[in-house]
Amino acid sequence: MATRPTDISIAPTRAVRTSRWFVLQYKMAPYLFVSPFLILFAIFGAYPIVKSLILAFYATNGPKSAVFVGLQNFIFLFSDRDSHKAVWNTAVFAFWSVFLQLPLSLGLALLLNSRWVRGREILRLAFFSPNLLGQVFVGVLFSVLFIPQYGLVNRFLHFIAGVPLDTKWLANPNLVMPALVLTSLWMYVGFNMIYFLAALQAVDKDLYEAATVDGANAWHQFWAVTLPGIKPVAVFVLVMSTIGSFQLFELPWIMLNNSAGPDQAGLTIVMYLYQTGFITGDLGYASTVGWTLALGVLMISLFQMRVTGAWKGGD
Amino acid sequence: MYHASGVVTMRFPYGPAALSMLVLSILSGVWLAFNPIPPKKATLVMWTFAKTHYDAYKQAIPSFEARHPGVKVDLQLVSWQAVTSRLQAAFLSDLDVPDLVEVEISAAGSFFRGPLKDVGFLDLTDRIKQSGLYDRMVQARFAPYTSRGHIFGLPHDVHPVMIAYRRDIFDQLGIDVSKIQTWDDFIAVGRKVTIPGKRYMLELPDSESRRFEPLLYQRGGGLFDPQGNCIMDNEIAVQTMLFYVPLVAGPNRIASDLGGGQIFTRAVEDGYFLCMITPDWRSKTIEVDVPKMRGKMALMPLPAVYPGGRRTSTWGGTMIGITKRCKYPDLAWELALHLYLNKDDLAQRFRDTNILPALKEAWDHPAYDEPRPYWSNQPLGRLYAQLAPDVPFQYTSPFVGTAKGKLSEALVACVQYYKQNGDKGFEEFVRKRLKQSADEVRRLMRRNPY
């Protein structure tokens, strides 16, 4: 062809076939392709979102009967000691997930990224593999590993640090959260490490050359080149980890044998939602909790993105 | 794209990964289509969650089917969740439920949450009263399955509580069991024999309320009253807490606990605790879990709170209910009676499980007088049967589960306080803390518009 069309929008008019049908299907194509999402969103997304807002003002007995209660649900939510406990536990978990897990993941990625590391592929696989199991199966496995006297965790800790063999983890209100944090560390450090590793490898090597020429030492280079280089990924991981932590449910639910644990030590917001909505049967109150969770998560995510200066309106 | 079949994978635009997904989906879908869930062929479907019950009923069912030719009973052993949260969800969402279900006492309340017409179980009040069962069974045992005056379940058991103890060690230490009449007597003996860290008089936990409750009931207290009001902070509850906490914490403690399973076995064998709170079902558990103590154990009634007072309590329980969805309620009722009332079956069941049935006339059977070698040749059945009529009432509520949880929390808090401050201000703290827990339950109850 003599001239190559570079603009998508003029391509059809330059095409050999300018039949009505051809132009029509070209124009309709994107809408058609996006329509499954739109339809499904309308039914299973928009409708529930709106219904959820309405349900929040009702108390129900399962999906069949509902009674209007006005603001009662919200008032109860803000004064109930259990909901406070749920928020507190979830926040504590999120805190450790971010401030313990992420530095570990980054550190591991940095180590793994060194040029002289042997067997990087295998190591990467090893660190990532726990994530494949999924929270439910990890929960089952670790509920057995944390058994006092006979479980692997106590045996190991006793061996290296003399921790008493009969230490109760999941039956001790003070050790439930540490057990959960440890387990989630096991599951997610490798996962986040993958992201950091990819980001590290994508940093422009020339920047390091330039810095060396300028006389910067390793520490300096880390702060001046590495960190800014991985910032977008770091923010992404930060926001995703936070959102994920606030949705914690399966792990404690399975590990504490379908309960909130001793003295409600393992109660999380989603667990609270599940218990009130699907065990007690009050779908209205569950909607109230759900909305509060959503707003809270949204605010925290926006705050994080604002603070790290990564808000690029759009994508 | 026009190659021969050797390059089939290349033709599928999504590639080999997605192709295998598609193949998996089709294969498994076909398998599922050809192996559908077999439809209900039985006339009556019954669920139970306890293996011992399952084994016992499996033996009793053939005679029922023989009397009703053409009737098939499908008895299934299901998980705990199936008879608690799943059953309630199934009631509320019009899903498949069985015809008869055994429900445990702590879960029964959750089915009474909504309006009476929405309760998934059949109202059995008339049947029970008309057949005279209300008088023939221990009346206290209907209360946990009654809501707003309507009875929804037939009680399976009575579960009177005694104290199991290491008779051999008692003999060694020269303790005369007949002299222990009240809790004061018991505590006095306990203080003498307890060696902190090595030997405790009684097994009592300090982190949950499961053994606190029987002691509460013994005193005539409870979590709820017959009208469904929460009474877990009334005077009786306060007194029970004031009685319980110094037993498990502080300088004069005489009780401890370690846990269940193999740890419990070791503890009993070592004489780590000499006495255990033992309802009838637990005596069988002890027999099975601690076989080495055969001949060395014995049972004594619960010490009374005051001289002449009640010497037993209750712990646990099961009911059988008929769901509204059942197509043959009269037949189901007959099956329930067959399983719960047949005296010979009940006697054999007692031999297998040590569980006393709720039907009073069943206790006349000689099986209950048989001496038990494990328990130093005591007639275990007769001992429990003598205490059974005294078993206290236990009232239920849709909020029983929550109340139990809050009671445990209060117990933990009181133990903490006592460990740190001893008796100073303890009574006031207990009152406040119990009131706090009870108020939380009451707030939850007020929210319930039904």
Added chain:
Amino acid sequence: MKTFPRIVRLLVNLFLLAFAALTLTPMVWLLAATLKSPDDLFSYTFFAPRLSTYNFRDLFSTVPFHRYMINSIFVASTMVIVQLFFSSLAGFALAKYDFKGKKPIMILMLSTMMLPSQVLMAPLYELIYRMGLVDSYAGLVVPGAVSVFGIFLFRQSILQVPDELLHAARIDGCSEFRIYWDIVMPVSRPMIGAFCLISFMGTWNSFLWPQIILHKTERFTLPIALNQLVGLYQQQYGTLMAGTFLSVLPVIILFMLLQKEFIAGLTAGAVKG
């Protein structure tokens, strides 16, 4: 870059090796536990001198485990295909077309990603109940049929496809769908491989929604079935471990096959935008 002294390099390598071994230990324990008889289970820390298949035999004789497995396979693989089709189509549209409403739609998609799904579960359950889809496979698959995460993954990857290819095809008279089907998809196979694994993993391990929706035990997927096993056979840890092991095996195998694509796909979304 820097040259570090030998000793540091050695230490780092050793540390990484040790840490990797530590990470793998629970999984090794799991494997060992499935092959130990109940008496040996806690007597030996890892493997016992005699291997036993008791746990697997017990597992399959007490519950219809094969049925749970096939349920999981069916739901997960079907979900992958459905999500693959809808998400890649939408991702293609977002990558290669400019149309009115594109910006708002993308913002809408982005915001659904930020919304925790638990907000919707209560009314969604009520909706599914009214549609009569409770306790059905459709109730599991249909609400999640489009994965927004997938849409963005595909958009990212399809952006790399040279426009010339599409133009040439149009000039040849190809319909838009044929362009998608015959050109864009075959070129995107690595991303498809990655997405298959991500989607499969997500559905295979999902618990909350199936727990709410499914009632008949025969329809249970593996996570729900295993959770129930914990309560039913409380002290039979060996059987429990056998069930856990069989439940994680398929994902591990799939991952071995699709490693490279998976990691590339996962990070493509984050690193480039």
